[in-house]
Amino acid sequence: MGKMLKKLISYDKAKEMVFNEWNKFLKDKFKIIPLLDALGRVSYEDIMSPIDLPMFDRAAMDGYAVRAEDTFGASTTNPLILNLVEKKEINEGECLKVFTGSKMPKNADAVVMKEYCKEEDGFVEIYKGVHPYENVSRIGEDVRKGDLLLKKGEAISPHHISILSSVGIKEVKVYNVNVGIISTGDELVDLEEVISMEELKNNSKIVNSNSLMLYALVKESGLNPKIYGKVVDDRERIKSLIKKAIIENDIVITTGGTSVGDRDYIIEVVNELGGIVLHGVQIRPGKPFGFGKINNKLIFTLSGYPVASTVQFELFIRSYFKKRKKIKLPLRRNIASELGRTDIVRIKIEDFEVEPLRITGSGVISSLTKADGYVIIPENVEGYEKGEYVEVYLF
Template identity: 65%
Template sequence: MKLIRKLMPLNDAQKIVFERLSNYLIKNNKIKKVGIIGALNRISAEDIKSPIDLPYFNKAAMDGYAVKAEDTFGASETNPIILNLVDGDEIFPGEAKKVFTGEELPKNTDAVVMKEFCNEVDDFVEIYKSVHPNENVSRIGEDVKKGEVILKKGDVINPYHLNMLASLGIKEVKVYNLSFGIIATGDELISLNEIKNIEKDIKKIKGKIINSNSYMLYGLVKNLGFNAKIYGIIEDDKEKLKKAIKTALNENDILLITGGTSVSERDITVETVKEIGDVLVHGVNIRPGKPFGFGMVNGKPVFMLSGYPVASAVQFELFIQRFFVKRKKIILPLKRNIASELGRVDFVRVRVDKEVEPIRITGSGVISSLIKGDGYILIPENVEGYEKGEFVDVYLTKIISSG
């Protein structure tokens, strides 16, 4: 009988997986230079420093008149100060220049008087309000200083980054470039393509379940900015599985296998990988997601994920997602007690608003609990649970609320 003899602590398992992933990325230089538009939602593989100050010149923040602030001191509605209107790149004491929002300030000016407080008469302008230095001015480097890091390695490039990159004249970014193969195993699986009318079909396919994990994993990989290719369902047959693994590894950098990772006689995934490569992790002390496996075949990482949807989603989160990107964390009080078991890390899906509400779950097959979650908390090995009102770290997985 096959056994997961000893469950590995989560931290140890992550360490092994993350080291192998790091080495794989470094050795194989899995980085690609793409135009900024193509970089949207991909993971930056470099720290990018600003090549210039932004703005790179002192800029009028309002329509009005550029002045040396001290020339306006004392101006008021009843006692305007009169300045000569000039044009050009430089002004001298007693002069002002008309400027539009966004326009560069001429030399020797340090403020803009809003046009609402000015009155242009022939070739001079009456100033009815004094300004202090830098008033209504966007100063050089106010947004970003030259040399400042504006994008970090590991950042997911969002639309605001595109704005920043373009503003700084940066046309290309290095991003991580990986392709994932996805295999589902299990004699109990049937393909979505075989379904014609689900209500009728369930009478015929009784006991079978539709391969749904491949689609989820495809989405999770895509949302990390990587390529994903689904290889369909492989039955519980070692030779067929070996062949599929080799094909998928030839065509991709990383392989995800879902199903067959537990310890029943039918669970052949880990045994099969062992026969053609090295299994470095099998069985992790987490819930859900215990029957996780990780190995290397032909120098490429192979993830062995549960067949249960929730377990495989949790394994993807803890061993893949968290390697590439850091989740935003918030801290909120718990709405009710949560129990856990010493020695095990519990992954608890939660909803958040003013408090953290654990989602009551009944099994690791319950897909709806994934959809309902706004994030998750991790209860560490050395904690037996949390009490109502305790503040806990929540890792966010959702910024969009359901309609």
């Protein structure tokens, strides 16, 4: 009988091995970029606030800055009168005109909204009392000096960009990993070379969709993809393309040829060029996943099936850089699994319940565009029952 994957490693063990290598490997893989370009990149370091924000007490409304005690008891029927001054401090019985965002004058501790004031020549009638710090944004109210604004490993959002620029940070250190992408398979035709699908069909070919998909997945993970196109199932050609891609990048991702068929050369080639660290993981889909090292660079050998390669990418690459949000929702029907195997089940959220997507093989791509996320069934669990609350990783 044919060759088989020898000893499958558990998902937990495989994850630990790969993530340990990531930790070591990424030590010097950063780049400093302008904050404006940082959207979607992953922070290489913790960033603390260098200052309090606001930096000074600010008026939160248009109106008049006052000493709150000078306004106590003021009302429409019993207005109080304050002298209008124009200086950087006020004294008892005085007020200063301010706009939203203005720095508060010295001694002032509140703002009376202009809707409750009437300005006359040199004085202001106050129709409503204010308590101390009413309508004032106080020093440090938004952010305290030393507050953690962005965590190492966190994806940078528009909100991070807002707060980092507010405290005067102009550049950020982000992970900078160049990723070479190679697809293998005699049956593949690169998209730009497709003349008609009819022609592909007649020649029993399919589009090399994995290169484009991985390009997008890598980009979405905050890393830098480069496509090397497809290579046929020929040991020497695969070897020379991997060599080239490894030299030109930090890591390489391949798809296809990672099983143990007669034409599955990838694992042997990685072993010749460097060394396979692991091959074959107790997961479904994605079992033939391989991971190795060549010249201190990393190589991930993924399946040719898009769904399997997506899952492998998700578990061993994306989830290192960008954590998914997790929620807990009830299952709409049973899902079965096998003891000893970790299952990754695509799901849809329907009426706020988890609907596992019925799919047959790992090749059913359309299940991915329909999925809202996935559920991981650990190896020591035989499945989940209808109504049970399960953790969902959200796309």
